[in-house]
Amino acid sequence: MSTDAQQDSEEFHDWQRWHEGRIVAVAAPHGPLSLTGTHWLADHPEGRIPAVPGLWREDGDEVVLVATPEDGLTVDAEPLDGEVRLGADRGPVDASRVAQGDRRLVVLSREGLWAVRDFDPQSPTRQAFRTVDATPYDPKWSLDGTFRPYDSDRTVRVENADGRERGLGLSGEIAFTVDGAEHTLQVAVEPDGSLWAVFADTTSGKSSYRFRFLRPPAPDGDGRVRVDFNRTLLPPCAFADHFICPFPPPGNTLTVAVPAGERNRIDG
Incomplete structure (x- = not known):
């Protein structure tokens, strides 16, 4: 699909609305x-x-x-x-x-x-903020995935952004294919059934923030789930140093580049 065709697609316009909504939410008085x-x-x-x-x-x-x-x-x-x-x-x-x-x-x-x-609301960081740098929608990064639940929930200890180690609950993993190779990410299951992954990739700390969040929707009854990296999120600690975001657990650093979704905060 050509770039012009991508940007005329319904998926692109949905993503554009999502991206614009994210900027508004991040910049809100108590964001x-x-x-x-x-x-x-x-x-x-x-x-x-x-x-x-x-x-x-x-x-x-x-x-x-x-x-x-x-x-x-x-x-x-x-x-x-x-x-x-x-x-x-x-x-x-x-x-x-x-x-x-x-x-x-x-x-x-x-x-x-x-x-x-x-x-x-008068914080200097909020006053300096301009936008969120994000890669425009690319259908290549909206992937078919499979959720594989664990027999029982697990808790692993991971370092957090404030330097302290805390427990991170994990309920299963999602599997997906990039360029013919399967990759997996460990995920938590949220109360509404949606999934949450903390991950890094080969762009992390380079052209994107040091780690990011992914929030796939709830899987269907057969475990199928849409893994849309176009909606990769910056963690809260990318916007303020005082959040205690968990770092990716062992195994959640992908060996491929994910040049999709939110990448960095941009200040004016």
Whole structure:
């Protein structure tokens, strides 16, 4: 198919809408570019987090926040004067329980450790952002794949972007063919049945970010799944240094180049 024909195809226009939507989501006031810090409470036993108002401490399976009116914090859109007990925020960032004006203070839990994430729409990274560099849609990289579930879920320890090692759950692998050779990626299964892979390839750290995400849809009843590398995603840590994205597990570094999908963040 010629380049002109590719760019007139329905698939290309679907991809273009997806790409434009991604740019809007990334640049949103509380998108990943606005994250200015992930503060682990274990690193602040006195309860004071630099540049974050209030007094924060762990208490078993909750976080206790104490604030005065001078802190300017709200919880559930009501001014906080005193103490409140918080669980982890599970929803969108802009729906977090704790805020200070436009800032959102998101409570996070990972492997029994608690943190507070600070999302500020005025972050320098968000102000500098221009776009996401992505390769235009190429039908060559929309592949037929097969999902092969494991007999039981597995957890492997992998390094994360913040230098700490954490567990990564894996439920199976997807197999697909590139230039006549079969390749596989280990994947997690999301609650809605869709798949998630963290992978690298021979472009990683060169013409694309050091690793990327792939989110295929749920397989059909026979395990068939569309492996569309045109929709390869940059991980959140490509947009802000304070995310804790997992690195690819062993076996998820492809021996081929994948010149498709999102490649890098571009600042103005």
